[in-house]
Amino acid sequence: MHILFLGSIIDKIENHEREVLAIDTSIHLTADRLPLVRDIGWNRIDSVYTHPDRILDYDVFLYVINGRMQVIEEGKEYIVREKEHLFLKKGLHHWGLPETLPGTAWYWVHFNTVVDERVAYKEHLPLPELGYFYPKHYEYRFMMPKNGSSSLHQTMESRLRTILDNYHKVRDHWMTRSSLQIYQLFLDLHQAALKHEETSETGGKADTIAGRVMTYLVQHADRDFDSRELSSQLQLNYSYLSSTYKRLTGQSIIEVHTKLRMNKAMDMMRSTSMNISEISERLGYKNPYYFSRVFKKVLGEAPSSYLRHFYKS
Incomplete structure (x- = not known):
């Protein structure tokens, strides 16, 4: 009888501890x-x-x-x-x-x-x-x-x-x-x-990999993405690189590379007199029509429409 009573108390304590752990106290x-x-x-x-x-x-x-x-x-x-x-x-x-x-x-x-x-x-x-x-770029939350x-x-x-x-x-x-x-x-x-x-021992390796991938993408934003070259430079399997990067950033390597290329396109539109075909060629797109489709998919408007935002002589 005493053993059953003690077991019941222990079960209640363990259930309470599980309930406490289940409560989200994060801000x-x-x-x-x-x-x-x-x-x-x-x-x-x-x-x-x-x-x-x-x-x-x-x-x-x-x-x-x-x-x-x-x-x-x-x-x-x-x-x-x-x-x-x-x-x-x-x-x-x-x-x-x-x-x-x-x-x-x-x-x-x-x-x-x-x-x-x-x-x-x-x-x-x-x-x-x-x-x-x-506005959608601000729609993220972070835990303190x-x-x-x-x-x-x-x-x-x-x-x-x-x-x-x-x-x-x-x-x-x-x-x-x-x-x-x-x-x-x-x-x-x-x-x-x-x-x-x-900088902690547990998370440093993965975060360093994400940083190295980002550095490579920034340096190679003016050409087509080459997964074999990235894998060779970082001396790591591409599947591992891809899954690790996605887990840490919420975006795929291809998505980020494409956005970086479009960012370069916008810079050229703002600071040079190049037309859309010239910008497309400079960024490694052989077909300017395909470049325009990618630009519109990323930014929501065609490059010709985006160009009209700027005053140029």
């Missing part, structure tokens, strides 16, 4: 919407601190400048140490035990993420292969690093102090200015986290 931002600041502040405690037990309808960013803070979110404990941050997601239960040390000081930002539910946001950042941007530190944290305190000082200066569009500054800070934090992942 995502999008490229087409600002995180809207609700309020910003700074705090320092002189006695043992207990984090309030609550469920909020906004997201939270914490940055500890002295001491350490303990926070539990949906059963998972975080110890945020000096020069570390933590994001807390709205709608989730978080609290703390009386374990935050006296002398602990931190900055906090309360904000709301705004998402257009009609948009199917991409999960990959766009590659820097195009010289123009339509939940907790930890990075190279950016060395200047985090001074940046947050400046933002907080500006926040208290009431002026035109002050709330929008604060949201812009926080968004810039979050973008830099995301970039710093990406660089850390690229």
Whole structure:
């Protein structure tokens, strides 16, 4: 009987742990919407601190400048140490035990993420292969690093102090200015986290391969793509290169190469007096009609139509 009772308790604990692991606590931002600041502040405690037990309808960013803070979110404990941050997601239960040390000081930002539910946001950042941007290019989202530190944290305190000082200066569009500054800070934090992942032992090899492929494509954007030449230069199997690149960037090697060629075509249209046939030949397209079809497929308009956007003597 006791064994059955103990087994039932263990099953309940394991089920609870699985439920906690299944909860998505990550914070995502999008490229087409600002995180809207609700309020910003700074705090320092002189006695043992207990984090309030609550469920909020906004997201939270914490940055500890002295001491350490303990926070539990949906059963998972975080110890945020000096020069570390933590994001807390709205709608989730978080609290703390009386374990935050006296002398602990931190900055906090309360904000709301705004998402257009009609948009199917991409999960990959766009590659820097195009010289123009339509609204659809901004339809991607990115996940913020939940907790930890990075190279950016060395200047985090001074940046947050400046933002907080500006926040208290009431002026035109002050709330929008604060949201812009926080968004810039979050973008830099995301970039710093990406660089850390690229230099880590686990992810560095694959990310380096993606970078080498991109370098090759940029250097060979004025001619037809040759998979055998790429494979030979990188000394790796093309199937492996192709699948790795697609997984990391969300685009195929052929797609990116084609976009790079169209980017070169646009540069020539803007900066030279060459006609469409000459540009087509310069980029390795033997048939200008085929070049025009590819251009329209990538950009949504014919090259003759695109040329009319520019003033030329």
